[in-house]
Amino acid sequence: MSALLEARGLKKRFGGNEAVSNVSFVVNAGECVVLAGDNGAGKSTVIKMISGVYTPTEGEVHFDGRLITGRSAEAVRSAGIETIYQDLALADNLDPGLNLYLGRERTRRILGLPFLDRKAMRRDAVDVLKSLGIVVPDPTLPVRDLSGGQRQSIAIARAIHWQAKLVIMDEPTAALGVPEQREVMALIGRLKSQGVGIILISHNLPDIFAAADRIIVLARGVVAGERRPSETNDEEIVRMMMGATL
Amino acid sequence: MTDTTAKNKTGALILRSLLNGWSWLFLIGILVFFEAYARIQTGDTFLLRLYSIQSIAIAASQILLLALGLTLVIVAGHIDLSIGFTTGLSAVVMALIIRLIGADAGWFAVIGGIAVGLFAAMVVGLVNGWLVAILNVPSFIGTLGTYGIARGMALIVAGGATVSIRSEEARSIGNGDILGVPVPVLIAGLLALACHYVLQHTKFGVHTYALGANRASVERAGVDVKRHLIQLFVISALTAGVGGLIYTGRFSAGAANAGEPILLYAVAAVFIGGASLTGGQGTVIGTVIGAFIIAVIQFGLVFSGLPPYWQFVAVGLVIIVAVLVDQSRDRLLQGAGP
Structure with missing residues (x-):
């Protein structure tokens, strides 16, 4: 190999x-x-x-x-190849779902206008984190309210979610x-x-x-x-x- | 252990909603205060008449037109001081173009004035964006510079005077109403809706919040941050420019200092609405509430027959309260949060 x-x-x-x-x-x-x-x-x-x-x-x-x-x-x-830097590069004021999708957000159309699909992104974040054995108590909270380990796991989740x-x-x-x-x-x-x-x-x-x-x-x-x-x-x-x- | 964290969490939640919702409570509070004051003093109602509601809404919409685009800029962690005179520049340019084409040309002249007025505003926005995004000038200083430049340009093209016009069509934009809703209020309302949509429901909005919190987060996500910043300053200049167009319609004259008295109120409205100087926070709905708080204070004082100068004192106090709430937010939530 x-x-x-x-x-x-x-x-x-x-x-x-x-x-x-x-x-x-x-x-x-x-x-x-x-x-x-x-x-x-x-x-x-x-x-x-x-x-x-x-x-x-x-x-x-x-x-x-x-x-x-x-x-x-x-x-x-x-x-x-994903690199996770020490500072994690998370947007602390956004929830895990938006951080997971930052730059590649999911949207759905309502009356022809694109709207962010926050719920779907949040659901995906919870799923990816679960596959890593991490449970985020409340995925609607901004990531600044999470522990250091959970924040790290979101940065890692972002890497694997995009098939690194x-x-x-x-x-x-x-x-x-x-x-x-x-x-x-x-x-x-x-x-x-x-x-x-x-x-x-x-x-x-x-x-x-x-x-x-x-x-x-x-x-x-x-x-x-x-x-x-x-x-x-x-x-x-x-x-x-x-x-x-x- | 899990019990106390759960308890802390609900505590944090209540605290959070109180800290985020104080401006609503405050708005209701001052409305009740002025209503009670009017009933006791004159035995008459303050709020429940069309004239009061229209006056408050018009005052609020003047503030809003400067504050809407500014909200987006402040959420991104920057500031735009130039809007005070971007408004004046677009007001003067619109009036000049209407004069140039001739008010007899009717809507043709007005639409020409609107187009060139907005173009002038957009140029200021592009310069701001170029300074901040490309040359890395701190926005406070860069837009203080363009504040001066826009002011000078407005005075120069206007020849230092007010440019009066006689256009029924322009007048109808500033003073007309549709089903009792004044046109300026309608325009400000639609723009507020558009800005709310952009900030809360689009990728552009998410990137604006992320940019305010941590520039590296959006940069590493592959977002063109420079382009994004330029777009933000153009939006800010354009909403301020619309404010200038409405001014020219309302007073049948363009004045270079059209936006000057409103600039600080606009900045105040954004911060009262929950934005933070460090960026990453703030909403359009919050800014709308902030603008209404200031408008109610302005109109309420006049209505109650108190010296109108008290409005400066009152608005000043509200700004300080807003900043104190913002500061204690982090501290209190850190104590209570998980």
Whole structure:
């Protein structure tokens, strides 16, 4: 089986600085790959090259059998890669249904005029969230009234509702309490079981070991090593993050 | 645990509806107050006569024509101060065009005046949109600039004077009525309906709310935010422009300062109606209530024979109450919400 995503020899130079060099890895369907590394290790630069925000200076990204290097962020999204940023990019004053459909709202015609179909969008949101094991107490409330974990789940629901095959998550548990962190971890498990590939960015060791099928450690812009959680431990990962290549 | 959250939730719900509905209660309150005052003082009714209702509705519709488009701009997290003189510019331009074509030309002259007047307003809206969306000028400052430019242009084209016209057709727009409903009220009502539809029931409206809450949310959803902002400022300028056309009809003259006295009332009506300076909140219905509150205060004071200057004090107080309610909304709901 060929990989869902394959990054080959990615390099990004900003002016004279080489932020990332020769980064290669694969992500299979239904697999969670963690990009681990300290601040400034190049994790964000790598995912931005995949999501189309940056064009790599060198290297290629293949997704679903096609070369997607150099495509715009919009084109990468419609190819099936969704990125969930730390700030989630939700409209806090709108309900989950409208957030799910933002930019692609459903309408129905009354006397020839298009009207938003708020009810249908809300119903779909409740369904998608339920498939992720999340129950929102009152789906008519704006998402600002939801918990951090529920808000995260809406951002994830938006990704899978639009048939994303690969979801990139940037530090999804950074702003959450412990129970909500568990919720997000469980959510990642469910996404995997639905065959979605995941790239998780994290420097939180418990998260890394809880979620990862494979851990790719970046240090100073290069891959310091790749491990399966069963073959390694906290100490080794930390050492690799600090730049001791093994 | 679930019990207390459920209790908190109903508490939050009641609190929310109170905070959102206070302007309705306030409007009813001042109507009752003026009615009681009139009955005690003169033994006569204040509200239950056609003249009062028409006067209040006309005053409210003047405010509304500036406030309707402004509501959309404020929901998106911006402001448009230029509307005060966009109104004046379109009033003056309409009057000049009618003069130019000749009032003898009847409806032809009036429709020409309306078209060019609205075009002048639209230009101001496009400039505002260009400043805010393309050049990233903060809207408060950008539209303060175009406020001055529109004012100057209106005075320049009018030669610093009021441009009077003698057109029966124009007069009928400002002073006519259909089945007892004054034409300006009818026009403002239809525009309010249209703006309500746009804000509550269209994609454009949802994107406006989302833009006010979090620009990144709409940008990442693939919405062309710049285009959206330009459209908002054009809508705002056009409703203000309609206000100018009605002014010229009402007074058979175009004046550069037609909208100036109403600008602050229009801004006030939007905030009394539940909008927030930070954006993401506010409704057209709220703005309509806000405009009526101000109109009732204006007319009620005149009717009761109190010095009319009290209207400034009263409206000022209502604005402060509105802001306090808006501020406490977040705090109170955070305490009570889940």
